[in-house]
Amino acid sequence: MNLTTTEKKFILHWGEMGTRWGINRTVAQVHALLYISGRPVPADEIAETLSVARSNVSTSLRELQGWGLAKVTHVLGDRRDHFETFQDVWAMFKLVAQERKRREIDPTLAMLKEAIEQANKDGEKAARERLEHMLEFFETLTATFDEFVKMSPGALRKVVKYGGKLQKLLGVGT
């Protein structure tokens, strides 16, 4: 596939964004390519387009599938696997966020609870309190997040629109 200037720019930027958030550059680029092309693409075409080894694409696609961000489809008269991603950005964001919660936040919650327990046993009062603050924060954060994940894009937009009023409504100050 031949990329337009726009597409190149998008893919490169997305790749860089990935690296900043702990996601492999190639993985992010493959995802960007699937998103921007908006049709099922076979792995060798991805490899050629991005100028990376075919094997790399295979690994990247596998990882994307692990995040739920890519799915295999088939095209009539072609026995190669083709790959697609979602066109719904909010849905993709939810997938990634939920997965990161599972992989990173949940273990952190577990660690904090364990550490608090131990600090308690060992009589480390000050440290325990700090850990408790952190635990409380993460619990609030994930609860908030769970609320948001339930929302449709439209719902989210409305919440944002009325967001300013929201705080007053609930009687909570800045």
Place this chain on the structure above:
Amino acid sequence: MNLTTTEKKFILHWGEMGTRWGINRTVAQVHALLYISGRPVPADEIAETLSVARSNVSTSLRELQGWGLAKVTHVLGDRRDHFETFQDVWAMFKLVAQERKRREIDPTLAMLKEAIEQANKDGEKAARERLEHMLEFFETLTATFDEFVKMSPGALRKVVKYGGKLQKLLGVGT
């Protein structure tokens, strides 16, 4: 400083979390140490406690300061710089989130706008639409985020508590 088992566990975990989110392990560990110790700590003590080079600590502290996550204080009768971090986890989260927005989301918004502009010129209708969806998503995301950043920890907790009712209240479905 001698670390207890609890403290070690916390610091190590925090370091790993850092790496997953694109933050240098040592930087995250230094931050964890400052947080858990809850008092001003001089750089050489940090180096010794974490068993990393003094220079490394210097760099890490500088980076933490760049995020607004560490500040210099002084202790009477000691002319070394001492370093502290906040005890308010929500405040720290806001700092990091705002900074990441500035460093990563804002450039992404700019890129998307530019790309849309160009796609428009070049008549790439399909690509342009996809980019527009993404732009819209990021704009909603940042707007939502800005609302949250205004909230106090207490306010946030209340929003979460009533969050379920919120959607009904606004008449927005799942």
Place this chain on the structure above:
DNA sequence: TGAACATTTCAAAACTTACAGAAAGAACGG
């Protein structure tokens, strides 16, 4: 001013991660 202490900068070493290419493994068609 200069000795002692503190901090930062920098180049090189150590480590980690990403990648290409080779090889192995499946799936398919004849």
Place this chain on the structure above:
DNA sequence: CCGTTCTTTCTGTAAGTTTTGAAATGTTCA
């Protein structure tokens, strides 16, 4: 059943980053 096509796994190498230790710079106080 064998050759072809497609996909995945494996391994050495390249690229990138982190970390160190030494040197340079800055600061303080006598």
